Amino acid sequence: EAGVAQSPRYKIIEKRQSVAFWCNPISGHATLYWYQQILGQGPKLLIQFQNNGVVDDSQLPKDRFSAERLKGVDSTLKIQPAKLEDSAVYLCASSLGRTSGGAGTGELFFGEGSRLTVL
């Protein structure tokens, strides 16, 4: 079974530039998450999708971050314009979610992450 795919793995940009990250979850996983992990900290949830609908985006800085999950499969996270404090690893994760016919295991499957450096 293929895992969660993310690209690019690494990106270096200057502040005020824009960047986009792509995620393809495990096939059949209804729930998709984007997390921001700053060095030395735990993952911080940015946005959660259930199929193509947003469940939670309360911690997404909406003035500069946007995300979409068209057709309920892959997803894109965009930052425009980037700030120095956006330097982090952006993690995508997926799970079966509540449509699994039961509680599901609740397990999240993570991609390898996209490391962003803003200069």
Place this chain on the structure above:
Amino acid sequence: GNSVTQMEGPVTLSEEAFLTINCTYTATGYPSLFWYVQYPGEGLQLLLKATKADDKGSNKGFEATYRKETTSFHLEKGSVQVSDSAVYFCALKTSYDKVIFGPGTSLSVIP
């Protein structure tokens, strides 16, 4: 709101020592609880889980018991190995599948 607190790291232990990493949580309702692990150079992966009070999750010699009365989910292992060196994250999942992580605890095991 929902949150997870973990003991401060880094933790350094000798091989075969006993490990405890404390985790407490604040949540509305009845969350599921998890420990995830991040080995050097690898992605986050599930270590163990518990879905209701008094459940014990276990995997690879690690254990954690869901204690509702103390809102805790402490991770334990009786004898650590060098290969257990990693960062450990406690996490909770709400009824809406929102998953919140703690800050992580770095463990180094020396021979």
